[in-house]
Amino acid sequence: MAGQMQYGGQSSGQPIFILREGTQRTRGRDAQSNNIMAGKAVANAVRTTLGPKGMDKMLVDSMGDVVITNDGATILREMDIEHPAAKMIVEVAKTQDDEVGDGTTTAAVLAGELLKKAEEMIEQEIHPTIIASGYRMAAEKASEILNSIASDITISDRDQLLKIAETAMTGKGAEASKMELAEIVVDAATNVVEEGDGKYVDMDNIKVEKKVGGRIDDSELIQGMLIDKERVHSNMPKKVEGAKIALINEAIELKEAETETEISITSPDQLQSFLDQEEKMIRDMVQKVIDSGANVVFCQKGIDDMAQHFLAKAGIYAVRRVKKSDMEKLALATGGRLITNLEEISENDLGKAEFVEEKKVGGDEMTFITGCDNPKAVSILLRGGTEHVVDNVERALHDALRVVGVAIEDEKLVAGGGSPEVELAFKLHDYSTSLSGREQLSVKAFAEAIEVVPRTLAENAGLDPIDTLMDLRAHHEKGEVNAGLDVYSGNVINMWDKSVFEPLRVKTQAINAAAEAAVMILRIDDVIASSGGGSEASGGMGGMPQM
The missing domain is CATH 3.30.260.10 (TCP-1-like chaperonin intermediate domain)
Known part of the structure; x- marks a missing residue:
C-alpha cells in the first residue's frame, strides 16, 4: 500500500506492517506542500472580506440556516473545515477573536501569506527550520517596532x-x-x-x-438590565418605582418529596386540611418575601400558581425562570445578593433600582430594570x-x-488603514540586512508577507495594489509613520488625522498568532492519517490528497 510504513524482515523477506491497514501517510515535500496549500486556501476564503470595502459571505449549513457576515472568525467557524492543517488557520482566527475581538481576517490572511512565502523559500532549498527561526525573530522584532510607534490613550x-x-x-x-x-x-x-x-x-x-x-x-x-421575560401574573403592577429586588435561586413552590411517599386520606375533612396545609406553606413562603420589604422578585426557578396569586395580591412584580447568567448580572447591576434559602431572606439582601417595568418591544413583553445606583x-x-x-x-x-x-x-493605540503594516515591512527590511545567515531571507520574506494587508485593502477597494503599495512605501520612506490608505478616495493620507485608530494588541496578536501557526505548519514533514475502520482508506482524512 502506498505510504504504508513497513519493515522488511531479514529472514523471510516478509514485510512487517507497523501501521493499521488503510492508514495514509504523506511525507517530506509532499506533506509540506499539501499543508501549505490547505492553509493558503483558507486564507483566500476570507481575503475578500478585509477592510471597509470588503464583501460579505453567505454561509448555509446542512439545516439550511443562513449566516451573512464578513467577520473572519465567524466565516471560518461556520465553514466546517476538515483538513487538519487548515484547522490551524481557523484556530488563529478563533484566538484572535477571543483575545481582541477584531482583526480575525487580518490574522488568517497573514498566516496564509507567510505560508506562501515559505513555500517559495522551500523551493529554493532553504530548510523549514531556518524559515521558522527567521519568522520567530521577525515576529519579535515586529512587536518591538509596533510598541515604538504606538500612542497612549486613557x-x-x-x-x-x-x-x-x-x-x-x-x-x-x-x-x-x-x-x-x-x-x-x-x-x-x-x-x-x-x-x-x-x-x-x-x-x-x-x-x-x-x-x-x-x-x-x-x-x-x-x-441596568433587560430581561426577555414578562411578569408572571396579569394582576401584578406593570411598573414599580423605587424597586427593592429579591433575587431568589430556589423555587417558590412546594418541594416534591425525594423518596416515594404515599399519603392515605380517608375522609373529606382530611383532604381539606391537607390542601389548607399546602396553601399555608406557600402563603408562608410568600410572606417571607413580603416581610423582607421586596416589591420585585426575580426567580431562577418556578413560581407556583397559588404563589403568583399571593404575590399579585401583595402588589409584587415577579418574573420566573430567569437564566442563571442574567441573575448574576442582576446582582451586579442592582447590588443585590442571590438568595438560595427563603428562610434567611432579609432587607440587606435586596437590590435597588429606580424603576422595574414591563414594556412591549417588537411584539414581545420585556422587563426593564433601570436607574441602578452603580450599574456594573x-x-x-x-x-x-x-x-x-x-x-x-x-x-x-x-x-x-x-x-x-x-x-x-x-492604553495603547496605533493608526489603521494599513499604515502599521507598511511601517513594519519597511523597518523589517532594514532589520533583515543587519542579519547574517539564511535567516536574513526568512525575515525579508516576513516583511513582504506583512504587506499583504495594505495590498488586500487596495484590491478590495478596486484600486491597483502595486501602485498603491509603491505610493505607501514612498510616504513611509519619508518618515510618515501614520501614512495609510484611504479606501474611499484611493489616496495615501495620515490615518491619525483621519481618526482611524486600532488598539495595539489587535496588531501584535494578529502577527504573533499568524507567525506561530505558520511555523507550526512548516515544521510538519510527515502526516500519518488513521482511517476509521481499516478498509475505508479513502475516508481517512478529509481533504487530504490521496497517495
Whole structure:
C-alpha cells in the first residue's frame, strides 16, 4: 500500500506492517506542500472580506440556516473545515477573536501569506527550520517596532474611544449607524470597567438582547438590565418605582418529596386540611418575601400558581425562570445578593433600582430594570429590520465592544488603514540586512508577507495594489509613520488625522498568532492519517490528497 510504513524482515523477506491497514501517510515535500496549500486556501476564503470595502459571505449549513457576515472568525467557524492543517488557520482566527475581538481576517490572511512565502523559500532549498527561526525573530522584532510607534490613550479620551469603535464597525453590517452604535459601545464599556492592578473590562457584564423590528438606530443602552421575560401574573403592577429586588435561586413552590411517599386520606375533612396545609406553606413562603420589604422578585426557578396569586395580591412584580447568567448580572447591576434559602431572606439582601417595568418591544413583553445606583452590568437592546440584519449588527457590536475594552485595558493605540503594516515591512527590511545567515531571507520574506494587508485593502477597494503599495512605501520612506490608505478616495493620507485608530494588541496578536501557526505548519514533514475502520482508506482524512 502506498505510504504504508513497513519493515522488511531479514529472514523471510516478509514485510512487517507497523501501521493499521488503510492508514495514509504523506511525507517530506509532499506533506509540506499539501499543508501549505490547505492553509493558503483558507486564507483566500476570507481575503475578500478585509477592510471597509470588503464583501460579505453567505454561509448555509446542512439545516439550511443562513449566516451573512464578513467577520473572519465567524466565516471560518461556520465553514466546517476538515483538513487538519487548515484547522490551524481557523484556530488563529478563533484566538484572535477571543483575545481582541477584531482583526480575525487580518490574522488568517497573514498566516496564509507567510505560508506562501515559505513555500517559495522551500523551493529554493532553504530548510523549514531556518524559515521558522527567521519568522520567530521577525515576529519579535515586529512587536518591538509596533510598541515604538504606538500612542497612549486613557479612559477619559472619549473621542478617541468613539473613533476606535467606529473603525471596528466600518465595513460591517452596522456601518450606516456606526456613530450611534459607537456611543452605545463606549458608554457600555466604560460602565463595566473594573479597577484592580490595572483596568479590566469584563464583556460578560454587558448583555446584548436582540429584537427584530424597528431600525438599527433604535438600538439603545439600558443603564441596568433587560430581561426577555414578562411578569408572571396579569394582576401584578406593570411598573414599580423605587424597586427593592429579591433575587431568589430556589423555587417558590412546594418541594416534591425525594423518596416515594404515599399519603392515605380517608375522609373529606382530611383532604381539606391537607390542601389548607399546602396553601399555608406557600402563603408562608410568600410572606417571607413580603416581610423582607421586596416589591420585585426575580426567580431562577418556578413560581407556583397559588404563589403568583399571593404575590399579585401583595402588589409584587415577579418574573420566573430567569437564566442563571442574567441573575448574576442582576446582582451586579442592582447590588443585590442571590438568595438560595427563603428562610434567611432579609432587607440587606435586596437590590435597588429606580424603576422595574414591563414594556412591549417588537411584539414581545420585556422587563426593564433601570436607574441602578452603580450599574456594573449593563444591557444593549439591538434592533434591526430582519433576523439577519440584527445578527450581523451583533457581530459588529461584539468586535467594537472588545476593541474598546482592549484599548481601555492596554492604553495603547496605533493608526489603521494599513499604515502599521507598511511601517513594519519597511523597518523589517532594514532589520533583515543587519542579519547574517539564511535567516536574513526568512525575515525579508516576513516583511513582504506583512504587506499583504495594505495590498488586500487596495484590491478590495478596486484600486491597483502595486501602485498603491509603491505610493505607501514612498510616504513611509519619508518618515510618515501614520501614512495609510484611504479606501474611499484611493489616496495615501495620515490615518491619525483621519481618526482611524486600532488598539495595539489587535496588531501584535494578529502577527504573533499568524507567525506561530505558520511555523507550526512548516515544521510538519510527515502526516500519518488513521482511517476509521481499516478498509475505508479513502475516508481517512478529509481533504487530504490521496497517495
